[in-house]
Amino acid sequence: xxxxxxxxxxxxxxxxxxxVGISSGDFREGEYLPTEDRLCKIYGVSRKTLRSxxxxxxxxxxxxxxxxxxxxxxxxxxxxxxxxxxxxSLDTHPEFIETLASxxxxxxxxxxxxxxxxxxxxxxxxxxxxxxxxxxxxLHFSGRPMSREDLLSLERLKIPAVGVSLSAVVPYDSIAxxxxxxxxxxxxxxxxTGHRRILFLNCLIPDPSFGxxxxxxxxxxxxxxxxxxxxxxxxxxxSPLEAVRMxxxxxxxxxxxxxxxxxxxxxxxxxxxxxxxVQIPRDxxxxxxxDLIPKTEFVHFGINELSGVKYPFAEMARRAAExxxxxxxxxxxxxxxxxLPPSYAKGDSVLRKRPSPEKRKAIYS
Numbered sequence: 415x416x417x418x419x420x421x422x423x424x425x426x427x428x429x430x431x432x433x434v435g436i437s438s439g440d441f442r443e444g445e446y447l448p449t450e451d452r453l454c455k456i457y458g459v460s461r462k463t464l465r466s467x468x469x470x471x472x473x474x475x476x477x478x479x480x481x482x483x484x485x486x487x488x489x490x491x492x493x494x495x496x497x498x499x500x501x502x503s504l505d506t507h508p509e510f511i512e513t514l515a516s517x518x519x520x521x522x523x524x525x526x527x528x529x530x531x532x533x534x535x536x537x538x539x540x541x542x543x544x545x546x547x548x549x550x551x552x553l554h555f556s557g558r559p560m561s562r563e564d565l566l567s568l569e570r571l572k573i574p575a576v577g578v579s580l581s582a583v584v585p586y587d588s589i590a591x592x593x594x595x596x597x598x599x600x601x602x603x604x605x606x607t608g609h610r611r612i613l614f615l616n617c618l619i620p621d622p623s624f625g626x627x628x629x630x631x632x633x634x635x636x637x638x639x640x641x642x643x644x645x646x647x648x649x650x651x652x653s654p655l656e657a658v659r660m661x662x663x664x665x666x667x668x669x670x671x672x673x674x675x676x677x678x679x680x681x682x683x684x685x686x687x688x689x690x691x692v693q694i695p696r697d698x699x700x701x702x703x704x705d706l707i708p709k710t711e712f713v714h715f716g717i718n719e720l721s722g723v724k725y726p727f728a729e730m731a732r733r734a735a736e737x738x739x740x741x742x743x744x745x746x747x748x749x750x751x752x753x754l755p756p757s758y759a760k761g762d763s764v765l766r767k768r769p770s771p772e773k774r775k776a777i778y779s
Contacts, residue, residue: 424459424463425459425463425464425466425467425470426467426470428457428459428463428464428467429467429470429471431457432467432468432471433471433476436476436487441487445486445487446480446483446484446485446486446487447468447477447484447485447486447487449484450464450465450468450484450485468485469516469519472485472519472522472524473515473518473519473524473525474495474524475488475494475495475522475523475524476488476524477522478522479519479520479522488522494523494548494549494550494551495518495523495524495525495526495548495549495550496518496523496524496525496526496549496550496551496552496553496735496738496742497526497527497528497544497549497551497552497553498514498525498526498527498528498552498553498555499528499530499540499543499544499552499553499554499555499556500527500528500529500530500555500556501530501555501556501557501558502555502556502557502579503529504527504529504555507727509727509728509731510727510728510730510731511527511731513727513728513731513732513735514553514731514732514734514735517731517732517735517736518735518738518739521735521739523550523551523739523742526544526548526549528543528544530543539561539563539564539567540552540554540560540564540568541564541567546567546568546571546573549573550573550742551573551574551575551576551738551739551741551742552568552573552574552575552576552738553575553576553577553578553734553738554575554576554577554578555578555579556577556578556579557579557581557619557621557622557623557624558620558621558622559577559584559622560575560577560584560586565585565586574586574738574741574742575587575738576588576589576734576737576738576741577589577590578590578730578734579591579623579730581593581622581623581626581751581753583751584749584751585749586749587737587738587741587749587750587751587752588749588750588751588752589730589733589734589737589752589754590623590730590751590752590753590754591623591723591725591726591730591753591754591755591756592753592754592755592756593623593626593627593630593703594626594627594630595755595756596627596630596703596723596756596758597626597627597630597631597634597673598630598634599723599756599758600673600701600703600721600722600723600758601631601634601635601673603701603721603758603760603764604671604673604699604701604764605638607699607764607765607766608670608766609670609671609699609764610640610670611640611641611643611667611668611669611670611671612635612640612643612669612670612671612672612673613643613644613645613660613663613664613667613669613671613672613673614628614631614642614643614644614645614672614673614675615645615647615652615660615672615673615674615675615679615683616628616644616645616646616647616675617646617647617649617650617675617676617679618646618647618648618649619649619650624675624676627675627703628644628675631644631673632644641667643663643667643669645659645660645663647679650676650678650679651678651679651682652679652682652683652686657686657690660683660686661687661690661692664698669698670698670699671698671699671700671701671764672698672699672700672701673700673701673702674700674701674702674703675703676702676703676704677702677703677704677720677722678704679702680700680701680702680704680720680722681711683700684700684712684715684717684720684763685715688715693715693716694712694715694716694717694763695717695762695763695764695765696716696765699721699763699764699765700720700721700763700764701720701721701722701763701764702720702721702722702723703722703723704722704723704724704725712763717761717762717763718761718762719759719761719762719763720759720761720763721758721759721760721761721762721763721764722758722759722761722763723756723757723758724756724757724758724759725756726754726755726756726757729754730754733752733754737752
């Protein structure tokens with residue numbers, strides 16, 4: 415007879431046993447669990463396995479860790495979890511999710527995650543995705559602000575909200591990346607590597623950070639008396655028609671570098687130009703915002719890693735957790751926009767020496 419292995423890890427099984435003990439009344443609400451040594455002996459597991467189970471229960475809001483005292487069972491209704499509503503893909507942000515869940519758990523709060531497809535997220539109400547009576551606070555992970563109707567509803571329900579990745583002054587706290595300093599990092603790198611005619615691929619999706627990046631680019635080139643060359647894209651990708659327009663613009667204005675407002679546009683630029691025989695970075699340099707593209711994606715095009723701005727996702731998560739916990743615990747100070755400094759990675763999509771004008775003419779003719 416075939417033997418089947420359990421799909422549950424040992425820590426998950428211990429987590430289930432602890433839940434049974436909680437529901438059966440073995441542990442009383444508001445009281446501390448037995449010591450970790452005692453629980454290890456009861457369940458016959460290592461301390462590492464036990465702590466993994468305890469942390470999972472804490473992330474669900476069932477336990478509250480108290481340094482130096484142990485693990486306390488949450489009183490009924492005392493600590494409602496935090497809801498994360500995201501219109502930005504979470505699959506490419508594992509560091510953000512792990513840090514956020516861990517930071518909230520350290521404060522005794524769980525995390526409920528709701529992923530909204532981008533198209534749906536443009537028009538859907540936040541309250542369509544949560545049960546307000548089940549949460550204590552809300553994190554909105556999106557480049558767009560919440561609607562006035564949602565804000566009024568959350569205020570009426572006394573649910574504090576914090577925006578994440580929103581570079582705008584709004585009537586609630588927001589944690590974002592400093593787009594102005596990020597643009598400076600990209601442009602300084604391109605200037606230092608000999609580039610002077612830099613095309614900015616902009617996106618017309620109404621994201622406040624896109625406008626900030628574009629304005630910073632224009633201010634940068636104006637201060638250095640360089641040409642301002644901008645191409646607007648209606649969406650976060652490059653259509654075949656726009657690819658033709660881009661190639662003509664590169665040839666007409668003798669472009670030697672491209673800055674893209676998102677990494678998704680950079681991906682399309684590399685693929686589109688590569689299929690047309692333009693080799694990055696030998697023929698044209700590219701730098702971008704964001705670090706969500708796998709490093710192996712462009713190996714066939716001779717690129718190991720895109721140069722550009724990297725987001726401090728772990729720090730964003732920590733700040734978001736600290737801010738929402740502070741609001742849930744009674745802080746009524748004015749809302750604040752926290753802009754975190756990005757970092758810059760010098761990948762291999764920027765060439766330090768530009769091709770000669772004759773070679774560029776041959777490439778784009």
